[in-house]
Amino acid sequence: xxTTRRTLLYxxxxxxxxxxxxxxxxxxxxxxxxxxxxxxxxxxxxxHLPQAAWFVYNLPGALWLFAFLWIGTLSASRRLxxxxxxxxxxxxxxxxxxxxxxxxxxxxxxFYLLALGAFAALGGLAKQTPAAVAETTTEPxxxxxxxxxxxxxxxxxxxxxxxxxxxx
Numbered sequence: 001x002x003t004t005r006r007t008l009l010y011x012x013x014x015x016x017x018x019x020x021x022x023x024x025x026x027x028x029x030x031x032x033x034x035x036x037x038x039x040x041x042x043x044x045x046x047x048h049l050p051q052a053a054w055f056v057y058n059l060p061g062a063l064w065l066f067a068f069l070w071i072g073t074l075s076a077s078r079r080l081x082x083x084x085x086x087x088x089x090x091x092x093x094x095x096x097x098x099x100x101x102x103x104x105x106x107x108x109x110x111f112y113l114l115a116l117g118a119f120a121a122l123g124g125l126a127k128q129t130p131a132a133v134a135e136t137t138t139e140p141x142x143x144x145x146x147x148x149x150x151x152x153x154x155x156x157x158x159x160x161x162x163x164x165x166x167x168x
Contacts, residue, residue, distance in 0.1 A: 012070075015064065018061075018064050025046070025055075026056065035065075054107060054111075057107075058105065061111060062090065062111035067114050069082070069116065069124055073124060084145070089145040092109055
């Protein structure tokens, strides 16, 4: 079960960092930044890192995946924990087959696997027994986690689609 500190550290912090990378280093023409500008009229400064393109283009996806792998641990079903990885790799496969406007990038796949490695190294793949889950949670909380999990997955898919699939 995620503690509040782990939730902030493993879920929110990577999402905020990836969002900041998009806002500061990516083109204002990306859909994510257009949505940002619709809600926040002050245009963020556009910085360039030509020597570290991986930081701008690959790291945000890995951070999102890492965060949503941890959010996946909130699901009562342990099989759903790796759903974000399947979605991320599936989107890359769709891009490779040219079913979308996005561009396949093998570095994205590498960074996704690195995110999975970091998730596993921090104990995200550790199997909880039903008894351990019952000791740390109560039944009403488990019902709410299911709703939170569905919402988190919807947000994850929307962010990935807005940033990596539909580009101008």
